[in-house]
Amino acid sequence: MSDEANRSAFMEIKGRMIENTGKLKQVHNQMRNKEGEKKRAFLTLEELRQLPDDTNTYKSIGINLDLFCIGRMFLLEPKSVLMNEQEQKLKDSETAIASLKASKEYLEKQKAETENNLTELLQQDPGLAQQIMSMTVM
Template identity: 80%
Template structure:
């Protein structure tokens, strides 16, 4: 390949790597948020379980509190827990897919550099500037 074609290929690989890294960070942040939601739902459920069954509880809606039976809050927290778990599973699948894409991009870069060892020197001289 010509130098221009190699540089264009390198720029494409670099762009894919940057895009992949950004998506990976986004997925990791989403997973962290869902883990927090899951933990809050679990802890709230644990506290609600300690209350007698006929206890009325207060549910926060914005700045207002509404009196609700314990069972309603338990059902809501159980649903939040399930939703968080399913979201985490989906995000984990996305993360694994992105990791495979990253490995493929790295493989493409290694192949490109193997085909044209001079390209590595050009890349290094460009990054020094």
């Protein structure tokens, strides 16, 4: 391949690497958020289970105006309603985490494939590797 073709191939691979890395970071952040939601739901359920069934429980609701939270309101709810909501949050979080793990595995495979493509390209054209190294050193 010509130098220009190798450079354009390198730039394409580099773009895919950056894109894959960004997507992986996004999936990691989403997984961390879902793990936190799951933990909060689990801990809330544990606390609710310790209460007698006839206990007054209150659900906190944020009052939003456009993008701003302007206050909180508390609604009296039966314990069973709050427990059902927390159980649903727990299940939803687990489902989302499983889906995100599958996405993470797929993105990691794509990243590994892209890295292999880059390695192959650099092995085929050692001059390109030297040009890249001279560009990054400056």
